[in-house]
Amino acid sequence: MTAKHAESIIDGYLKRLDGELSDLPSGRRREVSSQIAEHIAEARAQLGDETDADVLTILDRLGEPDDIAAEARARFDVSPNRPGLVEIVALMLLTAGPVVLSIPPVAWVIAALFVWRSKVWSPRSKYRGVYVPLVAGVAVIVVAALIDGLFSGFMQLFPYVVALPICVLLPIGSAIFLASRLGRRMPALGWVGIVIVCLAVYVPAVSVFVPPKVSAFMSTPIGESPRPGCSGFYGTVQFSPNMPMVARAPINVGICWDGTSVRKTWGPDCYADYGPGVIVNVEQCMVTSSPDGSLLVQVSATERPLTSFAGMVSGGTTWRITPDGQIEGFGPPTG
Amino acid sequence: MHRMVAPDTGLIAQMRRGAIEYCVLALLAQRERYGLELVQDLAEVDGMVTTEGTIYPLLTRLRKDGEVDTFWQESTSGPPRRYYRITPAGKAALGAFRSEWSRFRSAVDRFMEGGR
Numbered sequence: 053m054t055a056k057h058a059e060s061i062i063d064g065y066l067k068r069l070d071g072e073l074s075d076l077p078s079g080r081r082r083e084v085s086s087q088i089a090e091h092i093a094e095a096r097a098q099l100g101d102e103t104d105a106d107v108l109t110i111l112d113r114l115g116e117p118d119d120i121a122a123e124a125r126a127r128f129d130v131s132p133n134r135p136g137l138v139e140i141v142a143l144m145l146l147t148a149g150p151v152v153l154s155i156p157p158v159a160w161v162i163a164a165l166f167v168w169r170s171k172v173w174s175p176r177s178k179y180r181g182v183y184v185p186l187v188a189g190v191a192v193i194v195v196a197a198l199i200d201g202l203f204s205g206f207m208q209l210f211p212y213v214v215a216l217p218i219c220v221l222l223p224i225g226s227a228i229f230l231a232s233r234l235g236r237r238m239p240a241l242g243w244v245g246i247v248i249v250c251l252a253v254y255v256p257a258v259s260v261f262v263p264p265k266v267s268a269f270m271s272t273p274i275g276e277s278p279r280p281g282c283s284g285f286y287g288t289v290q291f292s293p294n295m296p297m298v299a300r301a302p303i304n305v306g307i308c309w310d311g312t313s314v315r316k317t318w319g320p321d322c323y324a325d326y327g328p329g330v331i332v333n334v335e336q337c338m339v340t341s342s343p344d345g346s347l348l349v350q351v352s353a354t355e356r357p358l359t360s361f362a363g364m365v366s367g368g369t370t371w372r373i374t375p376d377g378q379i380e381g382f383g384p385p386t387g
Numbered sequence: 388m389h390r391m392v393a394p395d396t397g398l399i400a401q402m403r404r405g406a407i408e409y410c411v412l413a414l415l416a417q418r419e420r421y422g423l424e425l426v427q428d429l430a431e432v433d434g435m436v437t438t439e440g441t442i443y444p445l446l447t448r449l450r451k452d453g454e455v456d457t458f459w460q461e462s463t464s465g466p467p468r469r470y471y472r473i474t475p476a477g478k479a480a481l482g483a484f485r486s487e488w489s490r491f492r493s494a495v496d497r498f499m500e501g502g503r
Contacts (some may be wrong), residue, residue: 080447087422087443090469094423097465113430115438124444126404 056207058107062092065111067176071233072121074174075133084124110137135238139230142166143246145224146182146227148253150220151360157190160223173233181229189222203278256329256357259292264367266290270381281377282317289367291332291355299326301334301367309377313345322351330357336368337356345375407435408445409488412473412481415455421468422446446471454480 066089074080092285095110097103112121125132130175148158167173167182196215233239271284285307291299302325322337336352352368372380401434407429414428425440425446434443446479449455462468473481 075502080451083447084443087446087469088440089420090466091426091443093466094421094462094468097462099425113438114440117440120440120444121440123438123441124447127444127448169485 057104058096058102061104061107061111065092065114065117069117069120070176072117075121075130075171076124076128077130080124084120088120135172135234135242137190138166138170139172139234139238140242140246140381142170143227143231144249146223146230147246147250148225148359151253151257154352157186157193157219160186160189160219163223163226166270167230172237177230177233181233182226185222185226189218192218219336252329253359254295255295257360259295259297259330260355260357262292262295262364264289264291264365265293266330266367268349268371269320270377270379282306283377285349285371285373285379287349287351287369287371289351289353289369291326291353291365292330292368297323297327297329297357299330299331299332299355301325301351303337303351305339305347305349307347307371307373307377309375311376313341313375314347314373314377315341316347320349320351324353326355329359330355335366342372347373349373394417396445403435406488408449409450409481411442411445412433412454412477412484415440415471416478416481418474419472421460421470425471449477453475 066085069088070081070085073084076084091114092110096107099106113272124130145166146158149163153159164182164186167178170178173181174258176220193215200212266287266289268285268287271286272281283306285305287303287305289301291301302323304319304321305316307314308317309315316339320337320339322334324332324334326332332352332353332355334351336350338348338350340348340350342348349371354364354366356364370381374380379384402446410429411425414425422429422443426442429436429442430439446455450457450471453469453474456473456474457469459467460470
């Protein structure tokens with residue numbers, strides 16, 4: 053009689069062995085693993101009536117797959133493959149690639165080529181971890197592109213709303229799977245490098261999804277200066293507030309008011325104020341007089357992450373300064 | 388998940404690894420054997436084989452070096468068996484080792500026994 057869990061126990065053992073033998077040339081690898089499989093089959097045939105414990109004993113006597121693989125490497129004079137640049141590049145492309153190369157499957161396909169070149173991951177890991185998800189993901193994208201004619205109006209975006217997360221999340225899943233197969237074999241410095249690159253790519257890319265904030269204030273608040281008074285108007289569009297990649301597009305105007313009208317004395321001065329990771333571009337920087345004596349201050353700008361060609365956010369506003377020197381449109385002056 | 392294995396660099400382990408190759412050839416010189424049978428015959432002698440699975444990489448290498456070849460035969464009790472058989476090149480290698488080994492053994496023995 054066949055033991056209850058024999059097939060799954062043996063299958064697991066042979067899979068582990070196959071993974072451990074991945075450093076060997078494929079012919080040698082096949083020969084060793086089929087010899088081991090024959091050994092198990094023969095030992096089971098000789099038992100006749102077997103139990104799970106008998107199967108485990110056979111495997112115990114054979115030894116741990118990594119011991120067999122170590123012996124095979126020694127006999128064939130093969131040094132174990134250590135993860136290196138190919139593996140690091142593949143993992144970076146899978147994690148940060150879809151963000152950088154905004155046509156999502158492109159980085160994914162390039163990553164698959166690097167994975168294919170790698171001698172560290174076993175063929176089984178490559179198929180299950182990368183090739184199958186890639187084919188499935190690309191199939192979903194193609195289907196989404198084909199059926200987008202079926203939807204109308206706002207719903208036309210629906211296929212892409214489905215396809216885009218797949219293009220970003222599936223490769224990350226692949227990367228986590230492949231990384232777990234490397235474990236401690238990868239030097240710590242390699243892991244640190246991958247994490248740093250991912251943070252450097254993702255933080256700016258995510259920060260553009262944070263809605264911009266606008267604020268404005270007068271250098272001399274009303275009531276504190278004699279009529280007619282003069283002051284500086286300072287408005288700011290703040291991109292990615294509360295993120296490390298915070299960026300600004302300020303507008304500064306000098307104004308004077310006399311109770312019936314406001315007029316410009318200097319400006320407007322506009323500039324882009326941003327750190328590494330994002331780029332701000334000022335599109336419009338304008339001051340116009342209104343027939344009722346008020347002044348309209350307009351600024352609009354765009355922010356885009358340096359690490360991705362996809363995301364871009366625009367922000368801008370118009371403030372109205374009334375003839376008595378009050379800012380309208382965006383509440384009380386903020387500092 | 389990856390278990391660290393201490394490299395088997397001990398002198399005795401090295402000697403065993405080197406000698407087992409010729410023990411396999413010697414067994415196959417008596418008669419052809421299939422894998423499990425060969426492993427069981429080696430394991431009968433205490434201290435020769437600790438993990439049975441490590442014999443198969445050796446057999447693969449011997450076959451690649453042309454000292455052993457294989458053929459398939461039906462079995463009455465189970466799946467077909469891969470039999471291993473020594474080749475003329477294997478016999479030559481075994482003969483060379485055999486004469487070297489007996490000289491080496493008696494030389495070492497003379498010191499080991501004289502030292503007591």
